[in-house]
Amino acid sequence: MEILRTVPEIRAYAAAQKKADKTIGLVPTMGALHEGHLSLMRAARAKCDVVIASVFVNPTQFGPSEDYDAYPRQFEDDCRLLAEIPVDAVFHPEPAEMYPRGYSTYVEVAGDITKKLCGARRPGHFRGVATVVTKLINLARADEAFFGQKDAQQVVVVRRFVTDLNLNVHINMVPIVREESGLARSSRNAYLSAAEKEAAGVLSRSLRKAEASFRQGEKNAETLKALVLREIQSEPMAEIDYVELYSFPDLEPLPEVTEDALLAVAVKFGQTRLIDNVILEGGRA
Numbered sequence: 001m002e003i004l005r006t007v008p009e010i011r012a013y014a015a016a017q018k019k020a021d022k023t024i025g026l027v028p029t030m031g032a033l034h035e036g037h038l039s040l041m042r043a044a045r046a047k048c049d050v051v052i053a054s055v056f057v058n059p060t061q062f063g064p065s066e067d068y069d070a071y072p073r074q075f076e077d078d079c080r081l082l083a084e085i086p087v088d089a090v091f092h093p094e095p096a097e098m099y100p101r102g103y104s105t106y107v108e109v110a111g112d113i114t115k116k117l118c119g120a121r122r123p124g125h126f127r128g129v130a131t132v133v134t135k136l137i138n139l140a141r142a143d144e145a146f147f148g149q150k151d152a153q154q155v156v157v158v159r160r161f162v163t164d165l166n167l168n169v170h171i172n173m174v175p176i177v178r179e180e181s182g183l184a185r186s187s188r189n190a191y192l193s194a195a196e197k198e199a200a201g202v203l204s205r206s207l208r209k210a211e212a213s214f215r216q217g218e219k220n221a222e223t224l225k226a227l228v229l230r231e232i233q234s235e236p237m238a239e240i241d242y243v244e245l246y247s248f249p250d251l252e253p254l255p256e257v258t259e260d261a262l263l264a265v266a267v268k269f270g271q272t273r274l275i276d277n278v279i280l281e282g283g284r285a
């Protein structure tokens, strides 16, 4: 597995793959890899000739009061996991390699999709994501890029700028990987105390409950959201940020689930904010 740390190194690597007519799959990550990330790597491995993972804690997507400094960094452990997939190359730049002195260019998805859900609570977050993902797709010359459904709004935003900027890459969304308790895998789970982790099981339980009700015929968005809210409120350690339902992938308000819908939650346990979601398959209107 090659470790690439600079822009010239990843450019040369990607150019050699293209010259050999290989398809390139990119899996962007911020490291602290877990089973969720590894499922993205496996999906890329199955679909592409060459897999490039990036491990980069991207400063531009963190707000001033967020966890950029505390975000777990464990590059050697990450490399061990990536080598087992196996991934062909890892891009692990320093922040100054991606954002050198004088850096001034950002990709911003205007419009409503970045103004709701996590976008409403984390100003600037999706601008940072869109900027770094555009740069990574460009550097890796990716034909395919892989993202997890846990960050479903991120997938919507990435698909938007890929379409709008005519980037020649296909965006794959890979299902959520869960722990036995149902808790969605996340690098931020490492911040949870044992009690918080147990309490956080309420997220997937609440979503499963709403999904079951939907399958039994409940289509009303307010009723489905209320089911999730009630279940989460039964957990004293949970501090709800949002419980929302929008059409998917357009993220439009949807009073009745008559088309595919994203039922999404963000909840704090202690200092740790977790997100989770389920896609309700309402078919196309």
Ligand code: PAF
Binding pocket: 028, 029, 030, 056, 058, 061, 129, 132, 133, 151, 154
């Ligand atoms: O989902 C993430 O880990 C990050 O937002 C990403 C896509 C790697 C961009 O920094």
